[in-house]
Amino acid sequence: MAEEIGAFSTPDAQRVWKATLAVEKGAGDRNQVSAILEPEPIQFLNDTSETIPAYACMQVTGTQEQASRNIFVVKKPLLATNMLDDQFLFNTQYEVPAGEYGTAQTGCIFRAINSSTIVAGERIGPVPGAWTVGKGSFFTYLGNDATQANCIRITTNDALILASAVSGIPARSGLTLGKNSVGVYRLAISGTDRTIDNTGITITAYNLASDPVASGAWVLLKRLSNIFVVIWEDCPT
16 A cells, blocks of 8 residues: 555646646647646745634735745734735635645735625725725725635735825925825725725825825825825815
8 A cells, every 4th residue: 555645635636637747748848838837836824823714815924934935924914004015915715724834826816705895896905803805905806706705806906095194294304204194095986986985094104295295185195115105185275
């Protein structure tokens, strides 16, 4: 009886089998074999005390080196104040117990678990304190997915961010940018209209201008390096 040294999941076993067939046929075309093989997996460590569910949205908090591999450390999205400054991964179809390692989805379209009512084209984002996505920024809703309940398809969207400078934003002082917390909003879809909807998320916005941003003014933000900079302010006369 052969000694059992490991086991593949069904999808992984199918990929290995297809790659083996391609090589044995002597295809010779490296592109053919590469098209069958998956890209290098994105591995992560569950740095929480709970099991990460399938297709969960995970916040990256750091990396660690293990056996010449770079592994991401993830937690449940918790920090609403810097939610849009951080990076996020999405788990695959397998649950990952606390303290264990898992593999994240690759590509530009992801499966995620949704917790709000949305329609195609709306922007969504991570939900603080949950493994789900909901109204916000960062991603665009593409449609539902029949894989499991509340599963949807989303794609990255790093477009402009609409915000309200509730307490204003100080002007730049010399070479130091002014900064303050702002509330993040989104444009919701209501029939043929667009309405402004509060996401409940706050982030830090930076002001490059030599004039301050007025309290309560609507602003548009653009990511610059790892911060969000005001590029437009509503200035009613």
